[in-house]
Amino acid sequence: MEVLYNSTRSNAAPIKASEAILRGLSQDGGLFVPDHIPALDKSLEELAGMDYRQTAYEVMKLFLTDFTQEELKECIDRAYDGKFDTPAIAPVREAGDAYYLELFHGPTIAFKDMALSILPHLMITAARKNQVKNEIVILTATSGDTGKAALAGFAGVEGTRIIVFYPKNGVSPIQEKQMVTQKGDNTLVVGIHGNFDDAQTGVKQIFSDRELAREMEGKGFQFSSANSINIGRLVPQVCYYVYAYAQLLAQGKLQAGEPLNAVVPTGNFGNILAAYYAKQMGLPIGKLICASNENKVLFDFFQTGVYDRNREFVLTSSPSMDILISSNLERLIYGIAGEDAQENGRLMAELSQNGRYGITGKMRERLAGFYAGYADQEETAEEIRRVYHACGYVLDPHTAVASAVCGKYRRETGDQAKTLIVSTASPFKFTKSVMDAIGGSCDRMGDFELADQLSGLSGVSVPAAVEEIRNAPIVHKKECGAGQMKDVVKEFLGI
Numbered sequence: 001m002e003v004l005y006n007s008t009r010s011n012a013a014p015i016k017a018s019e020a021i022l023r024g025l026s027q028d029g030g031l032f033v034p035d036h037i038p039a040l041d042k043s044l045e046e047l048a049g050m051d052y053r054q055t056a057y058e059v060m061k062l063f064l065t066d067f068t069q070e071e072l073k074e075c076i077d078r079a080y081d082g083k084f085d086t087p088a089i090a091p092v093r094e095a096g097d098a099y100y101l102e103l104f105h106g107p108t109i110a111f112k113d114m115a116l117s118i119l120p121h122l123m124i125t126a127a128r129k130n131q132v133k134n135e136i137v138i139l140t141a142t143s144g145d146t147g148k149a150a151l152a153g154f155a156g157v158e159g160t161r162i163i164v165f166y167p168k169n170g171v172s173p174i175q176e177k178q179m180v181t182q183k184g185d186n187t188l189v190v191g192i193h194g195n196f197d198d199a200q201t202g203v204k205q206i207f208s209d210r211e212l213a214r215e216m217e218g219k220g221f222q223f224s225s226a227n228s229i230n231i232g233r234l235v236p237q238v239c240y241y242v243y244a245y246a247q248l249l250a251q252g253k254l255q256a257g258e259p260l261n262a263v264v265p266t267g268n269f270g271n272i273l274a275a276y277y278a279k280q281m282g283l284p285i286g287k288l289i290c291a292s293n294e295n296k297v298l299f300d301f302f303q304t305g306v307y308d309r310n311r312e313f314v315l316t317s318s319p320s321m322d323i324l325i326s327s328n329l330e331r332l333i334y335g336i337a338g339e340d341a342q343e344n345g346r347l348m349a350e351l352s353q354n355g356r357y358g359i360t361g362k363m364r365e366r367l368a369g370f371y372a373g374y375a376d377q378e379e380t381a382e383e384i385r386r387v388y389h390a391c392g393y394v395l396d397p398h399t400a401v402a403s404a405v406c407g408k409y410r411r412e413t414g415d416q417a418k419t420l421i422v423s424t425a426s427p428f429k430f431t432k433s434v435m436d437a438i439g440g441s442c443d444r445m446g447d448f449e450l451a452d453q454l455s456g457l458s459g460v461s462v463p464a465a466v467e468e469i470r471n472a473p474i475v476h477k478k479e480c481g482a483g484q485m486k487d488v489v490k491e492f493l494g495i
C-alpha cells in the first residue's frame, strides 16, 4: 500500500515520499509525516537471517513506496559499504546487563552517519524522479555531529551544494576540526555567534522565506534540508532498531516477540521517534525511554504535559543534545493530537510566540509508552567510570546519559525487560570529557594526545576519522551573527 506524506500544519494534499525528501520542510512550516505507519511484512525469524543492507531494504521499501526496488537497493548499497569500519554496520555489543547498539562505525563516528550516508543518494534519486533541474542547496544547522556527517555525505555530489551552520562555541574541538577541515568546492561551513537553537531557527526562517525561494528559483537553485526534519533522515533510522532486535534474536539473546526496552539519548527527538515508528510497525519494543542531559525540556514535558523552552541553555559534556527546541517532537504531537494539523499548528504557534505550550489530558494518555529521565554532567561522568571499571567498555558522554537513565529507570520501576541502549557516538569524539571521567586526563594534553591515551586505556585503536583530521589544514574560517545567516547564504550562491 502506498504511503503518502502530510504536513503537520495543514491539510494540503499529501505528497509522495520522493517529493517530501526533496522539499525537506513543508511550505507552511510543518514537517512531513507518513499518512500511516506500514506493518513489517517479514517475520522476525526471517529478519534474523538478514544483513544490514537487506534489513534496510525491507524497512525502507515500506515507507518510500514511490522508489523502485532497483533505485532503493542502489541507494542502500552505496550508503552502507566500506565507509563503515565493520561489516555489521550497526553492531550490538553486550556490556554488563545491557546491550549497546553501536551507531558510530561510519565515517564521522557518530550516529548521524546512519542516515546521512544514504540521504544524498535518496535525494539525487528523488530529483531525477521528479525532473528537478535546479541545483539542490542543503542547508543545515548542527549541534556538532549532523554537520560533519552531512558534509561527508554531500561533498562532491554533483548537482548539490551544502551549507552548514554550527554554534561557534558550542561544539567539541574534534567536532569543530572535523567540519572546518572539510574539502569540496560545493561545501561551506560557518560558525555562528549563538547556540544551536539560534542556528536551527535561522535555518527554518530561511526555508520559509518565500521571496528568497523565488530569487533562488530564478537562479536555478532550490533548498532542501539534511536535518532530521527531513523524512529522508528519519526513515533510514527505523532500520537499525529492526536490525538490532533481529540480531539479538539471531544470537539467542531474545525470544521472538519478547519486549525489548530502548533507551535513546535525545536532542532533536529524531532517533527516538524512529524507534517509536519501528514499534508501530510491529517490532516488539517495550518502553521507549527518552534520556536528556541538563537541558531537560523533554523530561519536564513528559512529566507535566507542558513543553517550556523558557529556561537557561546549558552547555554540557554531551553537546549534541544541548537543544531546547526538539523539532521532531512536532511529529509526535501531531500524532497524539489525532493527526489534527490545526491543533498542532496552534501549539507550534504558541511555542514560537511564548516559548511554551501544554497538551490535553487525552493527548498525555497517548504518551504512556514513553518514560523520560535525565542525567546531569556529574552522573554522566560517573556512569562512564562505572561501566569502564565494571566491563572495560568506554562510553561517550551521550551514550552515558542514556546508560545512566537506564539505571534510574530500572531502580524506579523494577522493570526487568532486556534493554537496548542506543550508543550514538564514539568516545574518541569527546576525548576530554571521557578521559576526565576515567581519570586519564591531563590539562596539558590536546585532543589528539588524549585520543592516543584513550586508545591505550580502552584497547581500541584511534578511529580513522580522528587520524584524518589530526594534521588536516583548516579551510573554513567564516563566522557570522545569528541574524546574518541569510546574507551568508546569498553570498555563497552568488545571488
Ligand SMILES: *Cc1c(COP(=O)(O)O)cnc(C)c1O
Binding pocket: 110, 111, 112, 145, 146, 228, 265, 266, 267, 268, 269, 270, 271, 272, 320, 321, 398, 424, 425
Ligand atoms: C544528534 C545526536 C543525538 C541526538 O539525537 P536526536 O535524533 O537529535 O534526538 C544524540 N547523540 C549524538 C552523539 C548525536 O550526534
